[in-house]
Amino acid sequence: MSLEVFSGTSIPRELTTAAMEYLWAKWKTLYATGDLTLQRLTEESNYPLRDRLVFLMTAGDDFVYTYVGAEIQRAIGRDRAGSLLSTSGNPMRGEYARVYRKVADDLIPACLRYTLPTTQNGKIWQRLILPVPIADTAVCLVVYSELIDHHKEVYDQLFRTAPDAMVVACPIANDVGHTKDGWVIMMNDRARDMLGFTRSIGNLRLSEIPQFAGVDVWGRLYGPNVSSGLIPVPSANFDIELMRFPHVFGLKLRPRLPQRISDNVALVPSLA
Template identity: 25%
Template structure:
């Protein structure tokens, strides 16, 4: 069995309004002391009688039920009238007798809560025990009991267990009926802790007076509006106390003609949001710095790419220049054919190839006839034009990509003929000589034309390949014979070739 009894703060502990009204009625009758049973007889209290009982004190310490209301007896499934408390079971009987004795001894009302399985359902009972005088010397109690609402207990438990501070208040209105304040009726411990105000300083006083931090904030218009317009409004407020800046979310909801104010401490969340905003700002700044650095690096990379491209271009130009220098170093600037250095490099490679594969290799030496006379008559410029004409004719007359033509002296040229025997070389030399003989060229500064002839010396490596020098020497000897034989002719070094 569960049971508790109180003689203080009955108004705060009881949930039944009828019980509290009966308590007020009793107190009105007890102004001059404990009222007499005849004045507080249940038969005179129609509104309460069904749940009332009268217990008379017995000499043995027990109590006798002199009256039991119909609803009370029905809840126990038997009539209590004439029963003694000791007959109701050890726990319940002892509790009922003890609370009656405590009320009589103190001369004050008593409020109790109890739950017992002797009722049809396991309800929690609220019970008011009121001491009265009986007869001239007797004493007794008048009791009023009712089932306590489970929902009310549940709401009260949730009210106290809530993480939010909760204040319930009735409205204070001006003459026009407009809310101007709220009179605090109930406050949970969490609200007291959040606001830093004792419960005794909150309950029973105007809300604006009890909690100035609410009155002086944007939450106050929300509280007034909630009562006036019967709507729910929330506001975040802050104030500074000994611990620093506090942030609260205040939600005002209509409660009858008054207001229910829920207060949530959001200081931690607000600080977290401020920290997050600061971190976002720092991150944004860091991103901006990184973006600026990236842009700078991009510019550097772009400049580096330009420099690389320029360097590549310069390198390509250098390669071209080196190639050109190499070409110039191996070609005759006047005639465009190879010079002696270039010709000998190519000729030595062909000599090596001819030796490796035992191929024939021929050379023709060409010398312009009477070149000094041309220079004397037309000047050096005319002589240069004559040499260019001769070189062009020789280059056009050989196999492109196979044969090689070079200027190896002032007016002397050489032709190298790979895989060509003496007969083939002789035929080519004769054809070149005849073509030159029948051609004319503008040699003079004024366009005067002249006929140019040349002498040709031909030599060939046969089955046994010698050196480039020996081949050139044989061709030179053949050329010498052609010059001595009257010029403008082809001479072959047959004897030397056969001997080789």
């Protein structure tokens, strides 16, 4: 089975979000007090639960979707309400069914973690399955799903500790659309060292960084003939390599190599 399944009285805490913790604690409280109903469990709260919920009713050996939240619809590409799990076309439907059946039979919640076999991005989903008895033979499964995306924290760490000095900015354009400056949105540790910059980047423009005060090259970024070479910065000991992206632009600060003596000083003729 490609699912990681946790069943019983606890759920894994290392990836659990506040919304999932809330729903789990609410189910335990309602179950213990005998007040567990579908309405009580899923009524509005401060967390965006409804968009991430799916309801499934037991239907013999199968399960039928009775509600699919908007966020789940976007993730799977359609609304499966009214259809059977066995006809969903999901390659993992058999594995889901075995877990759902155990939850429905034992009335014990379960938590799943899994990656989809069709994905190439390595994203992990986690799913909380809560049983709600409806009648003597019917059980509704309340399934809360959310995506665990580690990409941002990995990218942030790699950017922050990269050996190259880099600054990322969002363009500030004039009335005719020419980029004249940029809001700084990212600056890694190496760039801070080179620029001697220690304060927050909040509300910071490139033109407010002393080394960039006299630099006016940002307008070249989105023109038809973008310069591909290094741009000298007269007031600093580095050059700038511009990196253009669809919505932001990057500056890679290249330390300027000292010029060779032969480039600046006439050679003294040797004495015979």
